[in-house]
Amino acid sequence: MDAAAPSPASPVDALRGAVNATVAAVAGKERALRSCPTLERPRKAGFGDFATNAAMLLAPVVGAPPRDVAARLGEELTARLGGALDRVEVAGPGFLNIFLADAWHREALGAMLAAGEAFGGGGAAGAQRIDVEFVSANPTGPLHVGHARNAAYGDALCRILAFHGHAVEREFYVNDFGSQVRNLGVSIQARARGQEPPQDGYQGAYVAELATQIEGAADRPVEEVARDGVAAMLARMQGTLEAFRVHFDVFFFERELHEGGDALVRHAYEELEGQGRTYRSEGALWLRTSALGDDKDRVLERSSGDHTYFASDVAYHQHKRERGFDRLIDVWGADHHGYVARMKAAFEALGGERDRLELLIMQFVHLVGGASMSKRSGEFVTMDDLIADVGVDAARWFLLARSHDTTVDFDLDLARQETAENPVFYVQYAHARIASLLAKAGSDAVSTALDAPDRGAALEGAERELVKKLLAFGEEVAEAAERRAPHRIATYALELAQVFTAFYRDCHVVGADGEVEAQRLALSVAAQRIIARALDLLGVEAPASM
Secondary structure, eight states, X not given: OOOOOOOXXXXXXXXXHHHHHHHHHHHOTTOOOSSOOOOBOOSSTTSOSEEEOHHHHHHHHHTSOHHHHHHHHHHHHHHHHGGGEEEEEEETTTEEEEEEOHHHHHHHHHHHHHHGGGTTOOOOSSOOEEEEEOXXXXXXXXXXXXXXXXXXXXXXHHHHHHHHTOEEEEEEEEOOSSHHHHHHHHHHHHHXXXXXXXXXXXXXXXXXXXXXXXXXTTTSOHHHHHHHHHHHHHHHHHHHHHHTTOOOSEEEETHHHHHHHHHHHHHHHHHHHHTTOEEEETTEEEEOGGGGTOSSOEEEEOTTSOBOHHHHHHHHHHHHHHTTOSEEEEEEOGGGGGGHHHXXXXXXXXXXXXXXXXXXXXXXXXXXXXXXXXXTTTBSXXXXXXXXXXXXXXXXXXXXXXXXXXXXXEOHHHHHOOSTTSHHHHHHHHHHHHHHHHHHHOHXXXXXXHHSOSOSOOOOHHHHHHHHHHHTHHHHHHHHHHTTOTHHHHHHHHHHHHHHHHHHHHSOOTTOOHHHHHHHHHHHHHHXXXXXXXXXXXXXXXXXXX
């Protein structure tokens, strides 16, 4: 995915710049702060639009009480901002509360609209080329709701990282090598012969379906049956993922690591040997992971000459390193928690910087009224079942609304509802409401409003609150990208929809007097754009009608 183009500095960035310039002016050229002052939105109403701790940081530098320094900062900031500032107040031990004038809010609205689709994006301080590997489910059974959470999270993270300014590649690692693949072939062949699969085989109804789809499954070599079974399951997975609005740039097959006499695996061994990280003991090849934070050393090659699964993982990550990414992100299931230390150690042993490999562990999904998810027994809720039940939008929202490192209790009944109690419906309805409002106003009135959005009409409190909430979008994108936290965008989208609903309730839009109508139409357009963008980052549609 291409990186988003850098966007112009936001109004909040410009305000932060004014505060920093004010601090520098009061401090003098030869004195500097050890840390940057904050510029935050106070939690309580009446404490200003923004507040800064600059005076408390500056006080020991200039040798004056913090409240006195805050007063000096306030005078300097008033002169610097002019008509954009309503007033400043010194509070508590030396906080400076900043109250911005309507003119600042109107100019901020104009800046948001001028930035268009780029608003809130392109803010990454240092753009990176990032590989995100996610889902990577074994192609031995259908995708289930646990995979759905992994898919929704990985895809949303990729969207957010790209919008923030990074170049992102989405990758699916296909485990098409090893005993589990052979077991799939054996299970398919047993069904094709009218027999039960072996105890360690796969029991689901999909195995019987594969047996009827694969020509000659009863008599062909089991390796061929397994290969065709993997191909059929992978095609099914791809169809499910595309229906879930998840697209991959790369499908990397584990078998490629072992082709040509295990060329890529052997190459990884050579890299590790060159780093002095391997040794032989009792006929096996070991990696010294204990020296790099793991609880013990790990076997790469057994005394029999067979490679371990860990060997494949090591070779795969060496292959990714050599493809030139600045950062690798793996999104793993909850059952992989124990693999983190060894994989980090292996990555460092290969010569990589361990901080450039991120291993994100997804927690479980609990369906209220759901079922067990054992692929071997075939008793699980598939991703297709979930999509058919609640739809793509609700499924993605409910899977993304909580942090990836907490368990999700997926309320199926709530997800099916088309009421304000359902958060995704509520946000989508806000977008549709704006579309209806703009259609009622007419294209000419909307175009006129957008020609000069920063008109001189006085702002109501609900309008100012909406402007400030819209301005927060870029900060939320940055936090979501840097913390790998798509749930922040879901929370923001819901809060924005709530703030817009309050604005819609308190402020008459279509039919308001002159400049007031134009200004509110412009504000509505900005809200619609940012709601749509937030939903898109989650992979959720923004309907024009509901």
